[in-house]
Amino acid sequence: MLTTPRAWEVIGTVPDPEVPVISVVELGIVRDVAVDAEGAVAVTITPTYSGCPAMYEIEKDIRTALTEAGASSVTVRTVLSPAWTTDWIGPEAREKLRAYGIAPPGRAEQGGLITLTRARQPVTCPWCGSRDTELKSEFGSTACKAIHVCRACRQPFDEFKAL
Ligand SMILES: [Zn+2]
Numbered sequence: 208m209l210t211t212p213r214a215w216e217v218i219g220t221v222p223d224p225e226v227p228v229i230s231v232v233e234l235g236i237v238r239d240v241a242v243d244a245e246g247a248v249a250v251t252i253t254p255t256y257s258g259c260p261a262m263y264e265i266e267k268d269i270r271t272a273l274t275e276a277g278a279s280s281v282t283v284r285t286v287l288s289p290a291w292t293t294d295w296i297g298p299e300a301r302e303k304l305r306a307y308g309i310a311p312p313g314r315a316e317q318g319g320l321i322t323l324t325r326a327r328q329p330v331t332c333p334w335c336g337s338r339d340t341e342l343k344s345e346f347g348s349t350a351c352k353a354i355h356v357c358r359a360c361r362q363p364f365d366e367f368k369a370l
Contacts, residue, residue, distance in 0.1 A: 209277045211242045217276040218250065224264045225367075228307045231265055235295025238286060246279040250279055253291045254276045255367070261351055293367065305333045310355065331365050332357035340364075 210260075218240060219235075220230040231237055231252075239251035250269055254262045262285070267287040270281045295344045296304070310330045337359035352365040 221268045224261045225282040228303045229300045233300035249282045251284045334362045335360040
């Protein structure tokens with residue numbers, strides 16, 4: 208019989224499709240997990256970025272993992288408020304992002320709608336730590352990441368977009 212702590216563990220093994228080195232739990236998008244007496248699981252998630260196509264994949268992967276772990280049914284509910292902020296990414300996951308070559312998102316500002324303001328601010332290069340970086344494209348390998356290039360070490364890197 209699936210318990211709530213076990214369901215959290217199972218979801219904790221689901222990698223983020225964007226960045227497979229961190230799980231969707233580490234990314235901070237799983238807001239709530241509840242298992243009822245019949246083993247039906249209700250999962251509440253908040254997308255990192257509106258219009259991020261990876262969210263559909265995440266939902267499917269969570270469903271599959273929980274079903275394989277013995278859930279009688281899985282309901283995934285998407286909640287947009289409060290909006291996900293990069294503050295929900297834990298320190299360990301930030302370090303994994305940096306090691307993977309993705310600039311750990313900066314602290315989100317109040318209010319949530321920060322894409323445009325953040326895009327104009329310098330982003331720290333995850334390879335050499337230089338702040339002399341340049342935004343190359345608002346859309347990286349996926350709609351949820353932006354591509355930057357470091358002027359100091361000339362390495363390209365992805366940045367997680369926050370909302
Ligand atoms: Zn660099």
